[in-house]
Structure formats: structure tokens, C-alpha cells
Amino acid sequence: MNLGLLGLSICYAYFCSQITSVMKDLHKRIKDARIDAGLSQQQLAAAMATSQTKVSILESGGRSPKMATLMAIAKACKMELNISFEPKAKGAAKVAAPKVAAPKVAAPKAAKADKPAAKAVAKPAAKAKKKSKKK
Numbered sequence: 749m750n751l752g753l754l755g756l757s758i759c760y761a762y763f764c765s766q767i768t769s770v771m772k773d774l775h776k777r778i779k780d781a782r783i784d785a786g787l788s789q790q791q792l793a794a795a796m797a798t799s800q801t802k803v804s805i806l807e808s809g810g811r812s813p814k815m816a817t818l819m820a821i822a823k824a825c826k827m828e829l830n831i832s833f834e835p836k837a838k839g840a841a842k843v844a845a846p847k848v849a850a851p852k853v854a855a856p857k858a859a860k861a862d863k864p865a866a867k868a869v870a871k872p873a874a875k876a877k878k879k880s881k882k883k
Contacts, residue, residue: 771812778821779807785825795824 782792782803789803796803796817805811806821813821822829 772809774813775807775809778813778818781821781825781827782807785827787825792821792824796820 782789785792787795789807790800793800793803802811806813806817818829
């Protein structure tokens with residue numbers, strides 16, 4: 749395995765662990781919202797026009813919810829759906845993704861001058877020289 753692929757594998761593993769952490773929190777929040785609303789899984793399912801099994805799967809993390817599903821859960825629980833991005837707490841450990849060198853790409857070769865265009869510019873200049881010599 750070359751170093752570029754190793755770096756990509758490490759990045760992928762890092763970001764997968766971050767996504768897993770966020771999704772676990774989301775599934776817990778879905779369950780907490782249902783419980784706070786005083787609903788059973790069956791009651792939430794009925795309010796969302798789905799099955800109790802699907803609610804259970806969402807709460808256990810067996811499936812990632814779509815935005816429409818999250819909105820339906822919020823409506824059924826008589827709650828507001830808020831999604832936010834918050835700054836990390838000061839002093840929180842920062843884990844930097846490993847740097848992976850970009851592949852080197854050769855610069856494109858310079859285009860050759862257009863010969864007919866060069867001749868067109870040279871002809872008037874040559875005629876101007878001839879006229880100045882005759883005078």
C-alpha cells in the first residue's frame with residue numbers, strides 16, 4: 749500500500765468515526781424526544797403514518813433518518829426541529845486529519861505561435877520599411 753492510499757484510509761476512518769458519533773447522538777435524541785412527549789413507539793408511529801418497527805429501527809441506529817422523517821418526528825412530538833453547528837469548547841482536543849500530498853500534475857506546454865497571424869503582423873511592418881527606404 750503506498751503512502752497516499754494509507755493517508756486516505758486514515759482520513760476515511762477518522763471521518764467515519766465522527767459521523768458515527770453524530771448519528772448515535774441523533775438516534776438518542778429521537779428517542780428522548782418521543783419519551784419527553786409522553787409517546788410510546790406505537791403512538792409515534794401512528795402519528796407519523798409508519799410502523800412501530802420503523803420507529804424502533806430509527807431509535808436503535810439501524811437506519812439514518814431523512815430530513816422529512818426528522819420533521820415528522822418533531823411534528824408528532826409537538827416539538828421544533830433545530831439543527832445547529834456549534835463551536836467546539838475551548839480546550840477540547842483537536843484531532844487533525846493527516847495531510848496527504850496532492851499528486852503532481854505536469855504543467856501544460858506553451859502553445860506555439862500561430863504562424864499565419866505572425867505573418868500578417870510582419871507584412872505591414874515590412875511594407876512600412878520599404879516605403880521609408882524609398883523616400
